Amino acid sequence: MSTTAAPVARAAGPAVGARGASPARGRRRGSRGNRPRGHGTRTLLGAVAVAVALVWAFPVYWMVNSALLSNVQLQSLTPTFTPFGGSLDNFTAVISGSSFLTALRVSLLVSLVTVAAALVLAFLSALAISRFRFRGRKSFIVAVLVVQMLPAEGLFIAQYKLVGSLNLLNTVLGVSIIYIAAVVPFTIWMLRGFVAGVPIELEEAAMVDGLGRTQAFLRITLPLLAPGLVASGVYAFLQAWNEFTVALVLMQTADMQTLPIWLRTFLQSSAARETDWGQVMAASTLIAVPVIVFFLLVQSRMTSGLVAGAVKG
Template sequence: MTTTNRNGFLFNALMYVILIIASLAVLVPVLWMVSTALKPTTEVMVTPPRWIPEHTSFEAFVRIWKDYPFGTYFINSVYIVLVSTGISLIFSALAGYGASRFQFRGKGAFLTFLLITQMFPSIMLLIPFYKVLKTFGLIDTHMGLIVVYISFSIPFCTWMMLGFFQGIPKELDEAAVIDGCGRLRTFLQIILPLSLPGLAATAIYSFIIGWNEYMFAFILTTSESMKTLPVGIGQLNGFYKIVWNDLMAASIVSSLPLVIMFLFLQKYFISSLTAGAVKS
């Protein structure tokens, strides 16, 4: 074996080892979460811990729906996150398209401002948001959380959509205008379908931000009927004891919408979608 081949073999072996370690670091906590959720209460704290429960039980999955207002938390999260994600997609797509196709005074400052807003920790905005929402009577309401989540996601989503729109040739817009399309029709019928991978990535980013957000949902909601899923799961962590199998079951259920979303949108993650759309 030559030196070059030996070096290539060692490099590939090292990469495989790193990938295996990284995969284990991700999969082991998930597998332990599933294992704990399927254990009856008597087996949760046994010593030594068991990966595979002796008696598989789905009692924890039943309890989170029966003994806790988990259904209310779930519906609140789905409604708030879907609405905020939809609004964020609409405004970020329009803003990204306008910034990629038009030149206007203050464009650089506008884009820089959007980027700067992502550089500060969200905790700094908690008191200002609370005072503003209290002034408008939006504390402990779905609309209040929707406004907060939109303000978080639109700036970065705009930058994401800007990058995707810049990758679409402007010749497509010019060809559509020659054919008699207006700007809005060109955007909706020509450019937007070509930017589906960008829309999918932006939707996932916005959805994850809202779905996993805990701090603002905890502070800005007080009644059980308005709390979201992360807040509800956090409340399973009791003062005197923690029902670990219930907590893990709730965590599994809360992760399912994200998994389903990835399964439905993964087909849109295709590179070079517009390759060949314009002849050189």
């Protein structure tokens, strides 16, 4: 009896194993079947991303395209979507104007002064908040937040009277002081996060190896904080470069206009002279393109610096 049951059991064994293996095969087949579906989803998301990017980039393309066309083409009822047959006459007219180089010089000076002063003040403040415990620390942090909540428009009268009392109206220093005060609070918060992300134990280890506190900070901590300084500098530069309302209030003479204020002069039309939209687009391109190129260059360096700092840490 037992001898006959054994072959039956052995014969049933492979059958049971085969049944047990079939769900795994089914799952493997199912997973293979899901791959095309996942690939199709990724393709659809990629197509949506490309469409969104094209919508975002179209205004920039239209600005550059219009800068290369004549006023006759721009005023035509049939839009011209390609710059074929265009010229650089609008750019030549804008650059050869007497006020473009002056406005460019003023904008560069204001932006560079704002970036330098904001980085120094914000960097020292971020170090003090992150590395030291002192009386009034929490009050200082709350004050920084409150300053960020104040609307800029509500401060125009006070800022104008302040700058006027210092005899700094229509000067680079006067408008730079206002820009620095507006940029520093947010820059402090940006740098505070970077400073808090660098362990103080790195400096202590360097001091154990024989370096002084200043040397340890300059050789160990400062290189790791370079990406944060670059990011904060980009933010301060863009804010100072593109600001319009404060410059409109404080810079009232023609020889002390920043580029956004200078661009407004192209939109002043009268019954005898219509707005030259080709030159408007050319001027807008001259203002925007250098900033975009600068931002892209600094962004690549900032990203590489972040990765290098993470590997070294």
